[in-house]
Amino acid sequence: MAGAAIGVSHCVALPSKFTTLSLHASSSSSCSVPFSSLSFSSNLSQTVFSKGRLSISTIRGPTHHSIVCDAAPKKKADSAAKRARQAEKRRIYNKARKSEVRTRIKKVLEELEVLKKKPDAQAEEVLPIEKLIAEAYSVIDKAVKVGTLHRNTGARRKSRLARRKKAVEIHHGWYTPTPPVTA
Secondary structure (H helix, E strand, O other), X not given: OOEXXXXXXXXXXXXXOOOEEEEOOOOOOOOOOOOOOEEEEOOOOHHHHXXXXXXXXXXXXXXXXXXXXXXXXXOOXXXXXXXXXXXXXXXXXXXXXXHHHHHHHHHHHHHHHHHXXXXXXXXXXXXXXXXXXXXXXXXXXXXXXXXXXXXXXHHHHHHHHHHHXXXXXXXXXXXXXXXXXXX
16 A cells, blocks of 8 residues: 555554555544644654554544554564573573572582581591582583573682682691792
8 A cells, every 4th residue: 555544533443554644634524623634654663553553543522632543563473472482491491500500509618618617627528529519510511501601600600619619728728829939
């Protein structure tokens, strides 16, 4: 349709494929108040007119007449619905994987705190914690590999675990850091 002209005394639903829309008061319309013509093109609001139907109606008030234009979108495209389903599936999958990463990190940190507070701890008591750290590293690496975590986030979390372990070893005297050599 190149253009459409309608009288304002009727509520009309138009298909969205038109280039211009003009509203004119015709002599046969039942509108008793004269008004100036109104026209606009779909180029002005391409997003509104390209995705649905336009309905125009008049409202008669005690002192004035109003023209109401409503643009309603069509139902969601099938590809958009599929994308929404995929996004929801990924969100749930990523949520579970992130939860597992947090749980593993929390277990390691709790064990390290218990070991740090223990006054007569032995160096061999770190071995089970190292296994927990290895499991946490594995879970973090898998989350990075599938894209749940950014690689820098994964590296930062692994680094935090290693620093906490080293702090416990330094606290008990099992590890002595070498002083930096200045030349």
